[in-house]
Amino acid sequence: MTKYTVAVTDYGFPDLHQEEEVLLPMGFEFVTGQCKTPDEVMQLTRYADAILIERAPITKEVIDNLQRCKIIVRYGVGVDSVDIVAAKQKNIPVVNVPDYGTGEVADHAILLLLSSVRKIPRIVAQVREGVWQTTPCRPIMGLQGKTLGIAGFGNIGKDVARRAQSFGIDTIAYDPYIPENACNEWRTQKVDWHSLLERSDMISVHLPLTPETIHLFNDEAFERMKSTAYLVNTSRGGVINTESLIDALQNNKIAGAALDVLEEQPIPISSPLLRFENCLITSHCAWYSESSLNRLQRHAALEIKRIFSGERPKHIVNGVEV
Numbered sequence: 001m002t003k004y005t006v007a008v009t010d011y012g013f014p015d016l017h018q019e020e021e022v023l024l025p026m027g028f029e030f031v032t033g034q035c036k037t038p039d040e041v042m043q044l045t046r047y048a049d050a051i052l053i054e055r056a057p058i059t060k061e062v063i064d065n066l067q068r069c070k071i072i073v074r075y076g077v078g079v080d081s082v083d084i085v086a087a088k089q090k091n092i093p094v095v096n097v098p099d100y101g102t103g104e105v106a107d108h109a110i111l112l113l114l115s116s117v118r119k120i121p122r123i124v125a126q127v128r129e130g131v132w133q134t135t136p137c138r139p140i141m142g143l144q145g146k147t148l149g150i151a152g153f154g155n156i157g158k159d160v161a162r163r164a165q166s167f168g169i170d171t172i173a174y175d176p177y178i179p180e181n182a183c184n185e186w187r188t189q190k191v192d193w194h195s196l197l198e199r200s201d202m203i204s205v206h207l208p209l210t211p212e213t214i215h216l217f218n219d220e221a222f223e224r225m226k227s228t229a230y231l232v233n234t235s236r237g238g239v240i241n242t243e244s245l246i247d248a249l250q251n252n253k254i255a256g257a258a259l260d261v262l263e264e265q266p267i268p269i270s271s272p273l274l275r276f277e278n279c280l281i282t283s284h285c286a287w288y289s290e291s292s293l294n295r296l297q298r299h300a301a302l303e304i305k306r307i308f309s310g311e312r313p314k315h316i317v318n319g320v321e322v
Contacts, residue, residue: 005030009044009052031044050071052073063092074096100287116257117143147171147201172190173191203229
């Protein structure tokens, strides 16, 4: 017997078996869509008891339209597509799933970093063109004793530090929201923003997109970075000002960049970023493995199960008391 309705506004998964396994025994009925506009979301979610979203816009208008909703769960970490203030005003907890792909994102960040510094794509391309050099694409920077600056020292940032240290890389971190001893436990020195930019031979970005972090990497930031430094971003595209990055690459202000996220996704085929040999771009796939995909779907559904079982969801991001 149907007791509740969960609206899945949009998803790119092959199926919803993980969610169904968790929620069908509780009496949930699923309604699904591939919503792209607030109007489409409103039509699907008006009478939903719970909402699962991937990228659909959950605006104030959408939230004001909700009649029965007890929880909004975002597949993933970032919640910038949800008006969390409007949800809090309506006493609806907004929940994310921050723990499904920590290892995968850290792995991807390190692999982008290594591929950039070692210039692997360019060397492979040369070999395929018949160019065989034992000292190709000079200069290539050695890693041991170099400094990796980590912007954002949450779970992923810590995992990146641990991986980097295994290569003999020193790690420093910028994160104004964590105490110094939290960095020390990971053999990482906490530094201020300017020190991170000026000291780092490589920077890996693991920041949420907030009013404080939008375009944090701008013209001024690139001017402070070493001309031999590499920048990796697997967090949110808006943390980097695209035009500033293009200028930095064109004018050799940095040695290269590797991005899994961009301000505009998918990247336009006309983007200058695609023409730089020293700019690697992957398709916002750092989070993905078959294991992380299953965890993402199941953990999202478990948050709904918790609130309808009288428990507090684990990862409320908008301060609603449950």
